[in-house]
Amino acid sequence: MSYKKWVNAEIDKAKASALSEKLNIDAFVAFLLVSRGIDDELAVSEFLSDGCRFSSPFSFKDMDKAVERINRALDNGESICIYGDYDCDGVTSTALLYTFLSSLGGFVSYYIPNRITDGYGMNFNAIDKIKQAGTDLIITVDNGISALEEAEYIYSKGMELVVTDHHQIGESLPRAEAVINPHRIDNELEFRDFAGVGVAFKLACALYNGDVEDLVEYFADYVAIGTIGDMVPLLNENRTLVKAGLKLINDNSKIGITKLKEITNSKAENFSSLDVAFQICPRINAVGRMDDASKAVELLVCEDIEEAEKTALKLNQENAHRHEVEEKIDDDIYSIISKDKTYQTDRVIVVAGHNYHKGVIGICASHLVEMYGKPAIVIGIAENGKATGSARSVDGFNIFDAISSCADILNHFGGHPLAAGMGLNVKDIAAFRKRINDFAKQNYPVMPMQSLKIDCKLSPFYLTLDLINNLSSLEPYGTDNTQPIFALYNLTVTNISAIGDGKHLKIDAVKKGKAVHMVKFKTTLDEFPYEVGDNLDFAVKLSKNEFKGREYISIQIADARKTGIDIDKYYEEKNDYLLFKLGRKNKTQLYPQRDICVYIYKYLKSKKGYKYTVDDLYFELAPKVTFGQLQYALAAFEEVGLISRKGSIKIIDVKTKTNLEDTNVLKVLKGRL
Numbered sequence: 001m002s003y004k005k006w007v008n009a010e011i012d013k014a015k016a017s018a019l020s021e022k023l024n025i026d027a028f029v030a031f032l033l034v035s036r037g038i039d040d041e042l043a044v045s046e047f048l049s050d051g052c053r054f055s056s057p058f059s060f061k062d063m064d065k066a067v068e069r070i071n072r073a074l075d076n077g078e079s080i081c082i083y084g085d086y087d088c089d090g091v092t093s094t095a096l097l098y099t100f101l102s103s104l105g106g107f108v109s110y111y112i113p114n115r116i117t118d119g120y121g122m123n124f125n126a127i128d129k130i131k132q133a134g135t136d137l138i139i140t141v142d143n144g145i146s147a148l149e150e151a152e153y154i155y156s157k158g159m160e161l162v163v164t165d166h167h168q169i170g171e172s173l174p175r176a177e178a179v180i181n182p183h184r185i186d187n188e189l190e191f192r193d194f195a196g197v198g199v200a201f202k203l204a205c206a207l208y209n210g211d212v213e214d215l216v217e218y219f220a221d222y223v224a225i226g227t228i229g230d231m232v233p234l235l236n237e238n239r240t241l242v243k244a245g246l247k248l249i250n251d252n253s254k255i256g257i258t259k260l261k262e263i264t265n266s267k268a269e270n271f272s273s274l275d276v277a278f279q280i281c282p283r284i285n286a287v288g289r290m291d292d293a294s295k296a297v298e299l300l301v302c303e304d305i306e307e308a309e310k311t312a313l314k315l316n317q318e319n320a321h322r323h324e325v326e327e328k329i330d331d332d333i334y335s336i337i338s339k340d341k342t343y344q345t346d347r348v349i350v351v352a353g354h355n356y357h358k359g360v361i362g363i364c365a366s367h368l369v370e371m372y373g374k375p376a377i378v379i380g381i382a383e384n385g386k387a388t389g390s391a392r393s394v395d396g397f398n399i400f401d402a403i404s405s406c407a408d409i410l411n412h413f414g415g416h417p418l419a420a421g422m423g424l425n426v427k428d429i430a431a432f433r434k435r436i437n438d439f440a441k442q443n444y445p446v447m448p449m450q451s452l453k454i455d456c457k458l459s460p461f462y463l464t465l466d467l468i469n470n471l472s473s474l475e476p477y478g479t480d481n482t483q484p485i486f487a488l489y490n491l492t493v494t495n496i497s498a499i500g501d502g503k504h505l506k507i508d509a510v511k512k513g514k515a516v517h518m519v520k521f522k523t524t525l526d527e528f529p530y531e532v533g534d535n536l537d538f539a540v541k542l543s544k545n546e547f548k549g550r551e552y553i554s555i556q557i558a559d560a561r562k563t564g565i566d567i568d569k570y571y572e573e574k575n576d577y578l579l580f581k582l583g584r585k586n587k588t589q590l591y592p593q594r595d596i597c598v599y600i601y602k603y604l605k606s607k608k609g610y611k612y613t614v615d616d617l618y619f620e621l622a623p624k625v626t627f628g629q630l631q632y633a634l635a636a637f638e639e640v641g642l643i644s645r646k647g648s649i650k651i652i653d654v655k656t657k658t659n660l661e662d663t664n665v666l667k668v669l670k671g672r673l
Contacts, residue, residue, distance in 0.1 A: 001529065002373025003615060004452040004559060005567045006487060006539060009035035019044055026470040032455055032484055033474075048473055052240040057206035059188040060199075066162050066178035067206050069137065074106050078136035082110040083122060084297070085142045085196070086288030088229025088281045093141035093164075093200040095300035096222040100204045100215075109133065112293045115359055122150035131157045140164060142196025144174060151175040164199045166232075191236040197226030198238060220245035221257055222300065227478075228273055229281035234478035242273060242476045249276070256299040259312035260284075269546055273476030274483065286319035289359030326360045329353065330367055333378065338647030344614065345581060347440030347447065348402065349376040350433035352387065356380030362390035362419070373450050375399050377436070381426055386411075391420040396448025397440075405439045406432050441582055446575045452539055452559055458486040460514040465551055468544045488538045490563045491516060496532060498525050507557065509536065520557040528560075529616035535563040565619055573627035574615075580628065580672075590628035591673055592636070597660055599624060600633045601642065604651060611648040635665045 012034055020030035023044060033039070038047050046052060057063055073080055080101060084094030094110045101108045111130055113119065118126055121143045127150060130138060138154060138161050140147075145165040151174035154161050161176040166183070173179045180199060182192040194202070201223050205212050224245020227238050234242055249257060250270045257280075261271060264279040271279070284296045299311040332353050337343045343351070349368050356364075361378040368376035369392045377399075379389040393399035398417040407413065409431055413422035424432060477483040491509035499506045505520040505528055518540060520528070530536060539559040544551055561567075579585035592600070603621060604610055610617050614634070618627050625633075637643045640658040644650045660666060 001527065001613060001616060002369075002371060002450065003561065003567060003570060003619075004373070004450045005571070006454050006537075006559070007451045008454050008487075009456070011035045012039070015039055025473070028456075028467065029470055029473055032471075035455060036481070047239070050240070050243055052237060054212045054237060054240075055189055055191065057202040057210060060180050060182065060202060060206075061184050061186045061188075062178035062180055063203070063206050066164075066180055066203060069160070069162055069177040070101070070139070070203075070207060073137045074101070074104055077107060079134050080106055080108045080137045080139060081130050081133070081135040082108065083126075083130070083138050083140045083144070084110060084112045084293075085120070086112055086115050086293035087142075088284045089196045089226040090142040091284050091288065091293055091296045092222040092226030092229070092300065093195075093197040094297050096197060096219050096226075097139065097141055097200045097204065098297070099301055100207070100219070104207070109135070110294075110297060112288075112297060114292060115288055122147040124150065124153055127153055127157065127159075131159060135159055137162065141200045142166065144176075145179070145181055146170055146174075148172060148174050164196070164203055166194050166196045166199050191238075193233045193235070193238065195223075195227045195230040195232045195238070197223050197230075198232075198241065201241070216241070216244050217248070221248040221253055224249065224273075225257075225276055225280055225284070228276045228476075229285065231479045233480035234273070234476055235480055239476065239481070242478070246271065246273065246276070246476060254300070255305055255308045256302045256312070259305075259308040260299065260315065263312045263316045267545070267547065272543075273478050274543070277478070282322075283315045283319045286322040287315050290318045290322050290325070290357070322360060325357050326363055329356050329360060329364045329378070332356075333364060333368065334647070341645060345578070346433075346437050347374065347444060347578075348399075348433075348436050349374065350379065350389075350429075350436060351377070352379035352381055352389075352429050354381045355383070358388050358390075361388070362392065362421075365390050365392040368392075369394060374447060375402070375440075377422075379424075379429060381429075385426050387424050387426050387429060389422045389424065391415065391422070393418045394448060394450055397444055402436050402439050402443075406435045409435070445579055445582060445584060447578070449571050453482075453485065454487045454539060455484040456486055458488060460488060460491070460511050460516050463516065463542070463553055463555065465544065465553060468542050468553060471542065483541050483543075485539050485541055485558055488516065488540060490535055491538060493530060493532050493534050493536055496525070496528065496530070507560075509538070516555065518555040518557050520560070526611060529612040529620075530560065530562070536560050537563050562619055566623065570615075570618065570622070570627065576626075577628035577631055586673055587628065588673055589626045590632060591666070591669055592625075592629040592633040594660070596625055596629050597633050597636070600630060601637065604643065604649060609643075609648060609650045617649075632665060632669055633660075636660045636663045639663045639665055 016030040016034040020027040033044055038044055082094050082097050084090040098108055098110050111126060113126055138159055140163045143165055144163040145167050151161055155175060163174055163176045163179045165181050169181060169183050182189055182194050201219060205215055208215055220241055224242045227242055232238060260280055266279050268275050287293055287296050295311055295314055302308040333351050336351055343349055358380060361380050365376045365378040375393040375397050377389050377391040379387050381387045391399045400415045400417055400420045403413050403420050403422055409428045411423040415421055491511045493509050495508035497506050502524055505523050507518045507520060509516050538557055541556045541558055543554045545554045576587045580587060580590055618630050638645055640663055641652055642654055644652060
């Protein structure tokens, strides 16, 4: 597992106390708000309010032009096509604008590109199909801002274009009757961090004479799902729209959303933003990853109960299929990594396999980042000799820059600092892996330390339903308003057991007689390096579950570590080792003297090997052993045949005595030092 530094939130306790008293809000809630920078009376009042001041849709540049062109199309009976995207934001944007324009009597269709055959955004083949259908006006949602050539092609075909998008703007805008994007510098907006569905909603409001309230009551559910799914900040107007959307989802949801909720088998009586994020959004995204996202639009706009049930079932099946494909690729990747130790020292993990599904390789890359704490790129090799890669990174490492340094051997690439994609020829994969790691060694000799923000240290005795009820005023949770994370220190583990077909863990612990029952999702017994009796610190999230009319606390583990570990020392020693491997630094603490080797080997023998990561093993042996000493001792053990390392460490029964100082690995090390 990867290890993060826990960073406690800074807090002005006096300011929090004053706000609590003046605004008559819970002291703990005030404490958390101030720690998040919401620290004056107006900001706190607006944050906790159910409403907010909606900006005028005409604060967007070109909104008046878009309204004029679309109204003309409606008045003249022109054919309008909504050009969407295959993710949750694009699907909900399409459903919203399709439903709204249809209600105005428009002749409206929609087109959702296929992730596999069309790729992201607009493409010429799709434009040809839309033209053949007799379309006069194309309106993009959640895409189009970078479609410069495609826009010209649309006009060459005798059609016209209105662009609505929320992605960053390049040097030029596409040709269009109107380009609506919150990031245009000529907007008159205070808040700009809308999702694509938020921009589509603003267009609908403008077409509805700026009347927001009526449209909130009908479309806020679409806006909430797309906004949560696209992980834009849940602040300001987004927060208000998501609050209204959750109310609609729970009290008066559309038929398609109702069936989608039912198919999740969730026990939640009321869906929260987290339920939407982990239950609804993945099912919408899955059909876009594995099949045709148009089915998701069909579900959202469906008005027939039986048809909605069938389509919801289809989305659920695609989500299950996505899980199966994802697990197979994960298993294959871990098998590849376990057979090649160079992945452990690579700055960037680049792993390739045959017929990896394009729709899930990004998720698999995210899994590698979470496990190893460094950037990862998963590449799928197709039968035609072409390869497609998806990259994910860690804070502080710009993966787009790293990929850009290899542009001459890539067929195409794009992305941003934390995520990117690329295409390349199979013959260039090995060179790409080497070059991107050379870039990382040159530009990131010391890898950025990863951190986890802790909102507050908490005693287990404060884990009550009252606390969770008070925290509910901070919801909905999402980007820039994350679910609080609390630190529970020095608990003794009393039980570890597998749940959920072995994919998750139930962990019981105790401190001063107070028992705490927790779950750790997406972690198996073979991945959790601790055992009953260990003293651990837990970073946890809290929520409330209801079962058979009874409420109880649910505690989810976000991170766990041995009590008393020195994370700064770990990062320092690990970087010393990596810098030494690069030839940039010498440290005498890297050489494992005989007593160190004996200590490490005795531990391994007592455990009959070790099945977790070298980082996990380090924390079992620290502070008596440095990270570099551990790495070189293991390498020496392997050279003389005392152990084998293929995934896990296995002890080999050796009858003859060995002298580790005679190993090549330690001779070379001693020579350098």
